[in-house]
Amino acid sequence: MFIICRFMLEKNVWIGSGVQIMPGITIGDNSVIGAGSVVTGDIPANVVAYGVPCKVIREIGYKDKEFYYKDRKLDTALVQEK
DSSP: OEEETTEEEOTTOEEOTTOEEOTTOEEOTTOEEOTTOEEOSOBOSSEEEETTTTEEEEEOOHHHHHHHTGGGOOOTTTOOOO
């Protein structure tokens, strides 16, 4: 958890270019804030949010994590029990 100025960013938060975050705001773990957004309220964990004012657009789910880690996926067909 990082405290920057007068707002709080939790772990693995992505902030787009030109985002304005008002004082006293908390942005939850693994959230993404779109470029040019104005964050006027707390943002929960595991969401994509953007806009003026910034609002939650959707949650980041299992399919997103599967897509992000697609190059590092373990092929279970190659793994054999000994």
